[in-house]
Amino acid sequence: MIRSRVxxxxxxxxxxxxxxxxxxxxxxxxxxxxxxxxxxxxxxxxxxFTLFFYHSNKSIIIxxxxxxxxxxxxxxxxxxxxxFxxxxxxxHYITHxxxxxxxxxxxxxxxxxxxxxxxxxxxxFVICY
Numbered sequence: 001m002i003r004s005r006v007x008x009x010x011x012x013x014x015x016x017x018x019x020x021x022x023x024x025x026x027x028x029x030x031x032x033x034x035x036x037x038x039x040x041x042x043x044x045x046x047x048x049f050t051l052f053f054y055h056s057n058k059s060i061i062i063x064x065x066x067x068x069x070x071x072x073x074x075x076x077x078x079x080x081x082x083x084f085x086x087x088x089x090x091x092h093y094i095t096h097x098x099x100x101x102x103x104x105x106x107x108x109x110x111x112x113x114x115x116x117x118x119x120x121x122x123x124x125f126v127i128c129y
Contacts, residue, residue, distance in 0.1 A: 046066060
């Protein structure tokens, strides 16, 4: 009798934690989807502005680096959500996977590169006008 009660309480706990994990994963995916849509519209506006007002080869480079910058922001946003919402065991599995390090080392330098190119492009834009 006591053993069956313990088993039923344990199964109820497992199902609620699984539902909670699924909720966090769905929330994370929805926020990532929203951020991707927002970045798509920002990039589209930036591309239209670049094509109509500033004709140069450097504008294409700026757009490419801006895309990388936005993707790195999405990555850091998702990482913060992961660290706040997921329990410690799942955080350990995700942050110690090789995919995490590949994303980390490819997207992190884009902040400094974007800062440097933005300053250079704005300086040349001011000189042209």
